[in-house]
Every structure is written in structure tokens, then in C-alpha cells.
Amino acid sequence: MGKKVGMEVSLAIAEAAKMADTDVVAAYPITPQTHIVERLAELVANGELDAEYIPVESEHSAMSACLGSVATGARTFTATAGQGLELMHEVLYVAASMRLPVIMVVANRALSSPLNVWGDQSDLMAVRDTGWIQLICENGQEAYDTTLYAFRIGEDKRVLLPVMVHVDGFYLTHVIEPIEIPEQEKVNKFLPPFKYPLPLDPDKPVSMGAFAPPILYSETKKAQEVNLRASLPVIREVWDEFEKVFGRKYKAVESYRTEGAKTLLLTLGSFGETAMAAVDKLRDEGQAVGLLKLRLWRPFPFEDLRKAVGDAELLIVIDRALSYGGPGGPAFSEIRSALYSEKKRPRILGFVGGLGGRDLMVAEFEGMVKRAQEMRPKGAEEEFEMYGVRE
Amino acid sequence: MKSEAELTWKDMEIGCIVTEPGSSKYYRTGDWRSQRTTYDFSRCIKCGVCAMYCPEGCISPNEQGNYEADPYWCKGCGICRRECPTGTIAMVDMEE
Numbered sequence: 105m106g107k108k109v110g111m112e113v114s115l116a117i118a119e120a121a122k123m124a125d126t127d128v129v130a131a132y133p134i135t136p137q138t139h140i141v142e143r144l145a146e147l148v149a150n151g152e153l154d155a156e157y158i159p160v161e162s163e164h165s166a167m168s169a170c171l172g173s174v175a176t177g178a179r180t181f182t183a184t185a186g187q188g189l190e191l192m193h194e195v196l197y198v199a200a201s202m203r204l205p206v207i208m209v210v211a212n213r214a215l216s217s218p219l220n221v222w223g224d225q226s227d228l229m230a231v232r233d234t235g236w237i238q239l240i241c242e243n244g245q246e247a248y249d250t251t252l253y254a255f256r257i258g259e260d261k262r263v264l265l266p267v268m269v270h271v272d273g274f275y276l277t278h279v280i281e282p283i284e285i286p287e288q289e290k291v292n293k294f295l296p297p298f299k300y301p302l303p304l305d306p307d308k309p310v311s312m313g314a315f316a317p318p319i320l321y322s323e324t325k326k327a328q329e330v331n332l333r334a335s336l337p338v339i340r341e342v343w344d345e346f347e348k349v350f351g352r353k354y355k356a357v358e359s360y361r362t363e364g365a366k367t368l369l370l371t372l373g374s375f376g377e378t379a380m381a382a383v384d385k386l387r388d389e390g391q392a393v394g395l396l397k398l399r400l401w402r403p404f405p406f407e408d409l410r411k412a413v414g415d416a417e418l419l420i421v422i423d424r425a426l427s428y429g430g431p432g433g434p435a436f437s438e439i440r441s442a443l444y445s446e447k448k449r450p451r452i453l454g455f456v457g458g459l460g461g462r463d464l465m466v467a468e469f470e471g472m473v474k475r476a477q478e479m480r481p482k483g484a485e486e487e488f489e490m491y492g493v494r495e
Numbered sequence: 496m497k498s499e500a501e502l503t504w505k506d507m508e509i510g511c512i513v514t515e516p517g518s519s520k521y522y523r524t525g526d527w528r529s530q531r532t533t534y535d536f537s538r539c540i541k542c543g544v545c546a547m548y549c550p551e552g553c554i555s556p557n558e559q560g561n562y563e564a565d566p567y568w569c570k571g572c573g574i575c576r577r578e579c580p581t582g583t584i585a586m587v588d589m590e591e
Contacts, residue, residue, distance in 0.1 A: 203510030264509060302512050311513035319499045324511050326504035 106286035106350075113244040114139030114277045116285070117183070117209050117269075120251035122153045123291045124207075127178035127298075130158035130169035134188040135221045136273035137211040141183055163188040167195035167206070174204040175312055177303035179255065182206060185273055186213030189227045193234075199266040200235030201328055202313055205258030205298075206266040208236075209251055212373070212424075213273040214460040222461020223273040225373065225424040228401070229434040235328060237267040237335055238401040242358075242376040244281030246399075247271045249352060252291065257342050259298045263335045270401075272374040272424075274461065286350055294349045336403045356405035357412040358397040361387055365394030367473060368416040368450070372398050372435055375422055375464065382469035393473060398435065406442050413443065419450040420476045422469075422491075424458045432456075432488030451480050454488035468492055520568075524551065528571035530586040536561045538583040545575035545584065 111119075117140050121129070129148065131141040147153040156173075160166045163184050173180040184192060189210055199206050214224035228238070237257060241247045247269070254267040271277055302310050316324050339356075347353040358376075361383050362368060371379050376397040386393040396412050398405075413419060421440075423433025431437040436454030443449045453476045458464040472491055479486050497506065508514060539561045546554040546562050553568035554575060561583075564575065576584040 201510065202512075302509060302514065309516045311516075311518075312510065314511060314513050316511060317499075320502065323502060323504040324507055327507040327511075330504070 106284045106290070108282050108284045110280050111244070111283045111285075112139060112278065112280050113247050113271065113283070114211075115143050116244055116248040116281075116283045117251050117271070118143035118147065119285060120248045121181040121207075122147050123285075123288060124181070124252060124255045124295055125179065126153065126155050126181040128156045128158065128170070128173040128180045129182060130160055130166045130173065130180070131182045131184070132160055132163050132166045132188060134163070134185050136213055136223070136277045137183045137185040137188070137209070139277065140209060140211070144181070163191040164195060167192035167199065170206040170208075171195065171199055171202065171204050174199075174206055174300065175202075175304045177298065177300040179259070179298040180206050181208070183209040183211065185211040186215055186221070186224075186227045189231060190215065193231065196231055196234040196236060196266075198313065200332075201324070203264040203331070204266060205255075205264055207251070207254045207258055207269070208266065209247075209269045209271060211273040211277045212270055220460040221273070223275045223374075223424075224458070224460050225270070225272070226426070226459075228270050229425040229427070231268070232402065232434065235265070235332060236402065237263070237265050237332070237339070238270065239267065240270045240373045240399055240401055241272075241276065242374055242397060242399075244276060244279065244283050245352070246354075247276055248283050248285070249346065249350065249354070252295070253342050253346050253354075255298070256295050256345070257335070257339055260338050260342070261299075261301065263331075263338050264300075265332060265335060270373065275374040290349055294345065333403050336400075336405065339400065339403075354399065356398075356400040356408040358399060359412050360395040360397065362394030362396070362412070362414065362416075364392055365416055366392040367418040367420065367476070368394050368396055368413065369469065369473065370396040370398060370419060370421045370435070370439060372401070373424070375424065375458065378464060378466055379422075379469050382466045382473075385466060386470060386473060391473070398439075404438065404442065409439065409442055410446060413450060415448070416450045418476060418480060419443075419452045420472060421452065421454045422458075422464075422472065423454060423456045426456050426459070426490075436488055452487070453479055455491040456488065457491035462492065464492065523567055524570050525565075525567050528566075528569060528589060530571040530573060530588055531566065532564050532569065532571070532575065533585045533587055534561070534563060535583055535585070538581045540581055542580065544578050544580060548574050548578045550574065
């Protein structure tokens with residue numbers, strides 16, 4: 105059994121990257137990711153981590169340096185947030201298409217303008233279609249564990265895809281939580297050394313990132329799509345293996361007090377912790393309310409979601425991002441789409457709240473359950489609304 | 496080796512990595528050409544300046560030692576014509 109220590113979540117993430125024996129870190133500091141990369145720079149500088157730390161001039165360069173690094177077969181880690189993730193946007197697609205498993209923690213932050221450095225999942229939703237495996241963390245222990253097992257998933261020979269680990273900026277990155285840090289031997293046992301099958305090697309030259317004309321491009325994209333979907337069973341396998349070694353079990357969709365629940369809340373990330381308290385309160389009052397927490401965003405776990413929703417009559421999806429002029433919050437519209445073909449499906453309503461670091465407390469989650477019950481009988485024009493906005 | 500039109504998605508190497516060095520030589524960039532080179536070899540002094548300036552690297556000496564572009568790759572850019580010190584090379588439109 106590892107040691108449970110009080111630790112800032114950012115430092116725990118850096119510790120996970122260190123214990124994974126990362127070879128290269130290329131990163132540019134940006135709030136609220138700063139503590140993660142500051143700590144890694146420190147670990148490299150004082151010799152605790154034998155790695156190359158590349159201080160780049162922008163996030164675009166950070167991701168580009170990471171691609172070159174993985175291409176040589178080096179285990180590579182980076183972290184960013186908000187505007188930084190947007191600046192590296194075009195390179196994100198390249199990482200996935202070239203099958204280069206960069207492991208990146210994103211401290212989720214609002215996007216400008218107005219300038220706002222606080223927690224928000226707009227950055228997460230903007231990179232949905234980049235082809236990365238995307239995992240969303242709920243608390244500090246998950247942030248440590250997910251950073252660690254992300255290497256194992258991404259570097260698996262059957263996967264070879266970059267992995268994004270999403271942690272809510274400030275709500276997770278800047279809080280101190282009791283986190284169990286395992287023994288190094290256990291980590292070594294769990295995470296084998298990285299071996300890229302076709303690395304850049306002067307003795308066996310290859311060309312990476314070549315061009316594909318119209319006669320080939322569609323074939324390359326289909327190969328990529330099949331590959332990302334095929335990572336799902338491997339992700340499940342890694343979760344099983346993680347449980348065997350560290351004793352904590354992870355699933356694509358977590359259920360909390362869903363037995364016999366007529367109403368289900370669905371959250372992504374740190375909202376889940378507050379929503380659990382709200383569900384406890386509502387259950388005490390005799391309401392059949394439960395909670396689903398979506399951990400795996402890409403590849404989307406359609407089967408797990410359908411199973412977890414079960415016989416619920418009302419599903420309330422809470423987004424921390426807007427899709428301007430679109431069909432409600434991004435997670436809401438995806439979940440509705442995932443359940444559309446089901447013969448029996450709940451009424452699905454969406455709220456967008458907690459934008460730009462606005463706190464949603466237990467009372468607000470209770471309020472959303474109440475408000476959803478009012479909206480429920482109404483038609484399609486009232487399926488989603490922004491919650492907690494002053495009129 | 497399969498031609499481009501025969502390759503399926505299952506034939507794609509990891510991340511579309513090209514494992515055969517120098518395979519770009521199969522790519523017929525000559526198709527891009529709207530002008531081609533013609534030569535008056537009586538003026539050629541076999542200096543090879545055209546070959547040095549050719550961005551495709553597709554100019555080499557023929558059996559007589561005169562420098563000539565390979566139409567398989569020559570994109571018809573005309574840089575050789577401009578650089579030739581003796582005016583050996585002329586560019587003509589492809590339809591002619």
C-alpha cells in the first residue's frame with residue numbers, strides 16, 4: 105500500500121509524470137497549468153527526473169517538439185490550458201494522425217474573450233475532434249492515476265495514440281487533497297518501457313508526416329477512425345490491470361446511487377463531487393435521484409452510457425461549455441445523440457453552468473433537478489438553458 | 496507493390512509512415528508541367544549549371560554528356576532556361 109499524502113493536485117500530476125520516468129517534457133507555462141510544469145522543470149533541474157526539459161516559445165512549439173520527441177521513441181509529457189490548448193490546436197491533429205502518443209494534461213480553463221483564467225471546459229470541447237483519446241478527471245487521486253495510466257494506454261502497440269487528461273483548472277489543479285502515491289516498483293511493474301515500432305533512426309530511415317493526395321487521404325482517415333474506436337477494449341484492459349496493481353477501479357461511465365433512480369444527473373469532471381453531495385441530500389428527502397459521471401470522452405463509450413442510463417425517465421446533462429447557437433451544451437447534444445436510437449429512452453434535458461470559474465454549489469444542483477422537472481413536460485423549444493445567469 | 500489506387504485503409508502503415516527510403520521517386524511530378532524544355536545542344540558547354548539549379552534534381556548528363564531534364568519529374572519551372580549561360584534551353588507550351 106502506497107503512502108497517502110496531502111498534496112496539491114498539480115504536484116501530484118508532476119509526480120505521476122516523474123514516476124512514469126518521462127524522457128522529454130516540452131511545455132509553455134499558462135494558468136492554471138503552471139504548477140505542473142514548474143514542478144517538472146524543478147525535478148529535472150535538481151536531478152530527480154532524468155529527462156530533457158525543452159523550454160519552448162509557445163504552445164504551438166511545445167506540441168511540435170513533443171511530436172519530434174515521440175518520433176524518436178522517447179516517452180513524452182506536456183501540459184497546457186485554455187488559450188494554450190487553442191494555440192497548439194493544429195498540431196493536435198498531427199499527433200493523432202501520425203499516431204504519436206504524447207501524454208498531455210489539460211488544466212481546463214475558459215476561452216477568451218472576455219479574458220478569464222478560471223475553470224471551464226470550453227477548451228476541452230474545442231478539441232473534441234482532434235483524434236486524441238480524452239479522459240476527464242473528477243478529483244486529485246484520479247488526476248494522479250489517470251496521468252499514470254494514460255502512458256500505458258497511449259503507448260500500447262495496439263493503440264499508439266496521444267492521450268489528453270482533463271483536470272478542471274483551479275477546482276483540481278490548485279487544491280490540496282489526500283493522494284495515495286504508490287511505490288515506484290509498482291509503477292515500474294505496471295508501466296513497461298516505451299517502444300515505438302517505427303522510430304526515427306538513421307540506420308533504418310523512415311519518412312513521417314508525408315503528404316497524401318485525394319486518392320489516399322480517405323483511406324488514411326478510415327484507418328485512423330478504426331484505430332481510435334479499437335482503443336476502447338484496450339482502455340478497459342488497462343483499467344483492469346490498474347485495479348490489479350493499485351486497487352482502484354475505473355470505468356468509462358461511473359454510476360452513483362442510481363439504483364431505482366427515476367432522475368439522473370450526468371456530469372463531466374469535478375462537478376461530480378458536488379453533484380454526489382446533492383444526490384445524497386435529495387435521496388435523504390426521498391427523491392429517486394442518481395448520478396452518472398462520464399470519464400471517457402473519446403472514444404465515446406456508447407454501450408457503457410446506454411447501460412448506465414438504464415430505465416431512468418429523466419436525464420439531466422450538465423455542461424461547463426457552450427455550443428453557441430447549437431443544440432445545447434456539447435456533452436448534452438452528444439449524449440442525446442447517443443441515446444436517440446434507443447427504443448426506450450429518458451427525456452433528456454441540458455444545463456450549461458459554472459462557466460469561467462462560477463461555482464456551482466450543492467443547492468444549484470438541487471435547483472437544476474427541480475427546474476428540469478418543470479421543463480420536462482414542455483416541448484423541444486425548452487430542452488436546454490443556461491443555469492444561474494442573472495436576468 | 497500496390498499502386499495508389501489499389502491501397503485500402505488496411506494497407507496503411509502506422510501513422511502513414513513511409514518505410515521505403517526514396518519512394519518519392521515513383522511520384523510522377525512531370526504531370527504538373529504546363530511547359531517542357533527543348534534543347535539546342537550545339538550551344539551546350541556541358542557545364543552542368545542547369546543541374547545545380549534544378550529544384551527537382553531531375554537534370555543529368557545524357558550519353559553525349561549534354562545535360563537534359565527527365566520529363567518523368569520535370570515540372571517545367573524554367574529555372575534551367577534562365578540559368579543556362581549559353582542559351583541552350585528553351586521552354587515550349589505542352590500543347591505545342
